[in-house]
Amino acid sequence: MMRKKLWITGLLMPAMIAIVLFRGAPIVRAQAQQSQASAEVKIDNFNFGPGTLTVSLGTTVTWINHDDIPHNVVSSDGVFKSRALDTDEKFSYTFTKAGSFSYFCSLHPKMTGKVVVQ
Helix, strand or coil: CHHHHHHHHHHHHHHHHHHHHHHHCCCCCCCCCCCCCEEEEEEECCEEECCEEEECCCCEEEEEECCCCCECCEECCCCCECCCECCCCEEEEECCCCEEEEEEECCEEEEEEEEEEC
16 A cells, blocks of 8 residues: 555656646747837928938838928839828838838929938
């Protein structure tokens, strides 16, 4: 009878220790953190400022119209296009491909700018 108790204890004890250890262990999970960079282009006095903006891949660029008249933002290659922006209105676009993206205001075509994505 004593042998049977020792045998059961010998089996159960390591199993119980393992359960206690694994149950109490903190669970560590890696989480992907996406750092979304942002940049801003001001529309003022019939100009985009800065005229050329260099950003990293995945950056969201926001254009803000600080002029008293409407403007829009239209990429030369048709990648993005805003509606007409009144004073203090914004338009944002996230650049997911590298390259050079020229844009202009279709209401005032002499207004031009460029975003370079690296």
